[in-house]
Amino acid sequence: MIIKKTYVVLIGLVISTLMSFGQSTPIEACDDFFNSLSIESPTISNLFTRGAHITSLVYDSAGLPQNKSFTPAEFQTQIQSLSNDFNIDQKPVVLIFRQYQSLASIYCSVWITLTDKETGKTLKSRSIQSLKFVRDSGAWKINHIVIQNEHPNYPIDDEMFPIKLTQPLESRMTQDLSVMPDFSTEYDTNKVYRMEEVDEPPVYPGTDNSLSDLLQSFDVTTQPSPGYTPFIITIDEDGSAYLSYAHDLSGFQISRAESLVRSMLIWYPAIKYAASVKCKLILYIHD
Amino acid sequence: MIRVLIIALALIGFSTIAKAQDADLSILGNLVSEYFKAASVSDLNLRESALSNLFDKQGTMDAVILRQGQSSTLTEGTWGEFVEKSQGFYNSYQVEFEESEREVEYYLDMANVHCLVFQNSKEKASGSIYYQKLWMQFDVIFKSDRWFIDHVIWINESDPYPIQNALLQDTIWHQTAE
Numbered sequence: 001m002i003i004k005k006t007y008v009v010l011i012g013l014v015i016s017t018l019m020s021f022g023q024s025t026p027i028e029a030c031d032d033f034f035n036s037l038s039i040e041s042p043t044i045s046n047l048f049t050r051g052a053h054i055t056s057l058v059y060d061s062a063g064l065p066q067n068k069s070f071t072p073a074e075f076q077t078q079i080q081s082l083s084n085d086f087n088i089d090q091k092p093v094v095l096i097f098r099q100y101q102s103l104a105s106i107y108c109s110v111w112i113t114l115t116d117k118e119t120g121k122t123l124k125s126r127s128i129q130s131l132k133f134v135r136d137s138g139a140w141k142i143n144h145i146v147i148q149n150e151h152p153n154y155p156i157d158d159e160m161f162p163i164k165l166t167q168p169l170e171s172r173m174t175q176d177l178s179v180m181p182d183f184s185t186e187y188d189t190n191k192v193y194r195m196e197e198v199d200e201p202p203v204y205p206g207t208d209n210s211l212s213d214l215l216q217s218f219d220v221t222t223q224p225s226p227g228y229t230p231f232i233i234t235i236d237e238d239g240s241a242y243l244s245y246a247h248d249l250s251g252f253q254i255s256r257a258e259s260l261v262r263s264m265l266i267w268y269p270a271i272k273y274a275a276s277v278k279c280k281l282i283l284y285i286h287d
Numbered sequence: 288m289i290r291v292l293i294i295a296l297a298l299i300g301f302s303t304i305a306k307a308q309d310a311d312l313s314i315l316g317n318l319v320s321e322y323f324k325a326a327s328v329s330d331l332n333l334r335e336s337a338l339s340n341l342f343d344k345q346g347t348m349d350a351v352i353l354r355q356g357q358s359s360t361l362t363e364g365t366w367g368e369f370v371e372k373s374q375g376f377y378n379s380y381q382v383e384f385e386e387s388e389r390e391v392e393y394y395l396d397m398a399n400v401h402c403l404v405f406q407n408s409k410e411k412a413s414g415s416i417y418y419q420k421l422w423m424q425f426d427v428i429f430k431s432d433r434w435f436i437d438h439v440i441w442i443n444e445s446d447p448y449p450i451q452n453a454l455l456q457d458t459i460w461h462q463t464a465e
Binding site: 027049050051052053055057064065066067069091092093094095096097098099100101102103105107108128130132134135136143144146148151154156157160162164165 | 343345347349351353357359361363364392394395396399401422424426428429430431437438440441442445448450452453454455456457458459460461462
């Protein structure tokens with residue numbers, strides 16, 4: 001009995017030592033956070049203090065900054081939702097670090113890669129993040145984060161993204177693309193196909209200009225360009241359109257994208273092997 | 288005579304707040320200076336009013352209290368909760384802040400401000416003065432043509448570790464494993 005008790009206590013000690021060892025410095029806690037974001041269905045709430053908040057700066061249609069505040073649980077939901085469609089890879093690049101006893105600060109540049117799980121298409125983004133860390137019950141936890149994504153008109157200083165560090169990240173993006181599996185020969189009624197995979201792409205009814213006029217009226221384009229944020233709409237087998245990915249958009253952009261989709265007529269759906277299939281379109285809305 | 292004195296005191300109070308509101312908060316330095324002024328106001332309502340002008344609606348205010356044995360306690364909450372909870376302390380002490388050093392990192396509409404500050408607390412009953420050194424960090428955001436405080440956190444100095452070292456920064460290049 002005594003042996004059993006000792007055994008249980010020892011296991012407890014080993015587990016607690018391993019847990020505290022995992023976050024024994026603020027830098028390790030920072031690595032834990034960014035590594036956790038890159039796994040399938042990430043769980044990150046446990047890396048934060050109880051009253052922690054995450055503030056993200058986004059821009060409205062007039063280009064004016066607005067801040068969104070999230071609790072760790074809300075932030076986790078956002079990331080998990082994004083990870084349904086994309087493989088997320090976030091890497092801190094240059095970190096400016098300060099610490100005094102139980103409080104630490106990291107101001108860092110972050111390289112973000114989103115790889116579409118179906119198409120393999122990769123979106124690159126960069127940001128500056130300010131993270132505060134507090135030693136709480138022996139482990140370092142995140143107390144606050146502010147995230148400012150790079151604005152295309154105001155690139156982040158090269159000192160925060162030195163070529164020596166960003167080149168391996170760029171080349172890894174190319175490698176990732178080359179190893180993506182080819183789904184084009186598979187047929188699945190539940191699958192949402194991309195435009196290149198279908199035999200006949202979905203067609204918007206009306207004249208040749210009907211779709212372009214509609215997109216223009218909502219300041220939306222079909223090609224990426226500076227100042228525009230990507231989002232995805234899906235055309236169902238019955239031709240109805242719905243917004244399927246809008247996580248990068250601000251609240252105002254989401255409401256505009258929703259209005260756009262509501263304004264659409266019923267499409268002629270995409271065709272694959274002589275059958276109507278779901279198909280997705282990537283569009284870009286002005287910031 | 289007493290009535291005149293009360294009116295005069297009230298006018299001084301309102302004029303202090305008016306000055307705080309008049310400060311050009313599109314200048315980052317003014318926001319930090321105004322914070323220290325606002326946090327020094329004794330009257331609860333005036334302090335609350337002055338801080339509400341500086342903080343974002345969702346702004347938070349946290350503190351790490353470090354003790355001699357190097358154990359620490361974290362207090363977290365909104366700035367409004369902090370004002371409410373610190374009322375007892377302000378009833379007993381007249382607080383003043385004196386900023387000695389400041390460092391800033393910023394990109395576009397966010398900035399990270401580090402300040403080393405002396406906090407002088409004069410006990411109203413005895414006149415005794417206590418002081419401590421703090422490392423304060425402000426996360427501030429720019430919107431509606433001015434800066435707002437999104438988050439502030441501080442830690443107090445504890446012997447034998449000089450808090451001056453808090454501003455010694457390390458720049459770390461994160462190596463990505465191939």
